[in-house]
Amino acid sequence: xxxxxxxxxxxxxxxxxxxxxxxxxxxxxxxxxxxxxxxxxxxxxxxxxxxxxxxxxxxxxxxxxxxxxxxxxxxxxxxxxxxxxxxxxxxxxxxxxxxxxxxxxxxxxxxxxxxxxxxxxxxxxxxxxxxxxxxxxxxxxxxxxxxxxxxxxxxxxxxxxxxxxxxxxx
Amino acid sequence: xxxxxxxxxxxxxxxxxxxxxxxxxxxxxxxxxxxxxxxxxxxxxxxxxxxxxxxxxxxxxxxxxxxxxxxxxxxxxxxxxxxxxxxxxxxxxxxxxxxxxxxxxxxxxxxxxxxxxxxxxxxxxxxxxxxxxxxxxxxxxxxxxxxxxxxxxxxxxxxxxxxxxxxxxxxxxxxxxxxxxxxxxxxxxxxxxxxxxxxxxxxxxxxxxxxxxxxxxxxxxxxxxx
Numbered sequence: 001x002x003x004x005x006x007x008x009x010x011x012x013x014x015x016x017x018x019x020x021x022x023x024x025x026x027x028x029x030x031x032x033x034x035x036x037x038x039x040x041x042x043x044x045x046x047x048x049x050x051x052x053x054x055x056x057x058x059x060x061x062x063x064x065x066x067x068x069x070x071x072x073x074x075x076x077x078x079x080x081x082x083x084x085x086x087x088x089x090x091x092x093x094x095x096x097x098x099x100x101x102x103x104x105x106x107x108x109x110x111x112x113x114x115x116x117x118x119x120x121x122x123x124x125x126x127x128x129x130x131x132x133x134x135x136x137x138x139x140x141x142x143x144x145x146x147x148x149x150x151x152x153x154x155x156x157x158x159x160x161x162x163x164x165x166x167x168x169x170x
Numbered sequence: 171x172x173x174x175x176x177x178x179x180x181x182x183x184x185x186x187x188x189x190x191x192x193x194x195x196x197x198x199x200x201x202x203x204x205x206x207x208x209x210x211x212x213x214x215x216x217x218x219x220x221x222x223x224x225x226x227x228x229x230x231x232x233x234x235x236x237x238x239x240x241x242x243x244x245x246x247x248x249x250x251x252x253x254x255x256x257x258x259x260x261x262x263x264x265x266x267x268x269x270x271x272x273x274x275x276x277x278x279x280x281x282x283x284x285x286x287x288x289x290x291x292x293x294x295x296x297x298x299x300x301x302x303x304x305x306x307x308x309x310x311x312x313x314x315x316x317x318x319x320x321x322x323x324x325x326x327x328x329x330x331x332x333x334x335x336x337x338x339x340x341x342x343x344x345x346x347x348x349x350x351x352x353x354x355x356x357x358x359x360x361x362x363x364x365x366x367x368x369x370x371x372x373x374x375x376x377x378x379x380x381x382x383x384x385x386x387x388x389x390x391x392x393x394x395x396x
Binding site: 028109117167 | 351
């Protein structure tokens with residue numbers, strides 16, 4: 001009898017610990033804080049840029065590309081506004097240090113995802129996967145469309161794109 | 171849809187092994203330890219089969235570069251319980267690593283023994299750790315892998331052709347083994363296109379396939395004057 005009680009208590013304890021760890025790990029992965037609270041909306045309003053203005057490779061390359069500090073420094077070598085976040089950008093530009101942006105969207109190495117295929121050839125809007133990022137005032141903290149194979153397949157079936165495994169897997 | 175195939179001219183092949191090396195480097199194929207090699211766990215997607223003819227001192231060496239034959243009637247796909255290996259629309263025998271459960275039935279079914287099993291995850295030692303090709307995944311432990319005809323190159327070539335609003339041309343997509351061959355022994359391309367050099371080479375009278383009587387219809391043919 002005592003063994004059963006000890007056993008069940010140990011089991012429950014293990015269950016609680018593992019579920020807490022699981023939830024915590026999942027949250028930690030989904031919530032990403034960027035070093036700078038970049039304001040996409042303000043940037044688009046003030047400069048009239050489209051997404052392609054900064055993410056230059058989106059139509060011609062597998063990766064869309066994050067602008068480097070030299071691109072930011074073309075305008076932000078000195079303060080243009082008064083925000084605290086811009087101050088951080090200017091500091092990075094002055095030190096000539098790249099901003100350590102953190103990746104939110106990523107695919108495993110056995111998947112070939114290419115922006116050129118989706119944006120350049122299929123003419124998909126950025127918002128299909130990235131949500132209304134153009135009107136966001138803070139950077140997203142998690143994936144808008146979870147990068148899961150089911151989500152890929154759903155869209156591929158909807159638009160009659162190839163669902164052959166070798167179309168993406170490698 | 172295309173139907174990719176290859177012809178290897180053994181009369182041109184010098185057995186230099188450039189294709190073997192290029193394949194290893196291109197596809198992140200594991201380099202196993204000496205002990206593992208003794209147990210028969212060497213990993214080659216492209217292997218150089220060497221044979222000897224004649225008696226000493228008149229010995230003649232024969233070389234056959236052996237890769238996955240991408241059979242038209244592959245025996246391996248019939249035994250896969252999880253559809254990790256199947257024939258796709260381009261006639262390639264696919265091997266999908268995340269789907270593979272590592273039962274190794276396909277390895278037993280393949281009469282050419284082209285499939286290899288990952289006993290460990292490949293962690294390359296320096297300086298090879300700097301040579302991982304980012305276009306190809308490093309296979310996890312416990313899955314079967316094989317030559318893919320450099321599928322990552324096809325994915326990119328298809329994409330480029332689409333972006334430039336044109337059809338795939340001959341030479342847009344060649345596997346690494348063919349690219350490096352100094353003797354130009356390889357022909358590769360779409361077998362459905364009669365203008366391709368590979369289609370012409372396939373009609374050569376010297377042509378043969380390995381284990382022809384099994385009826386697997388390999389899409390890799392060899393040329394050799396008897």
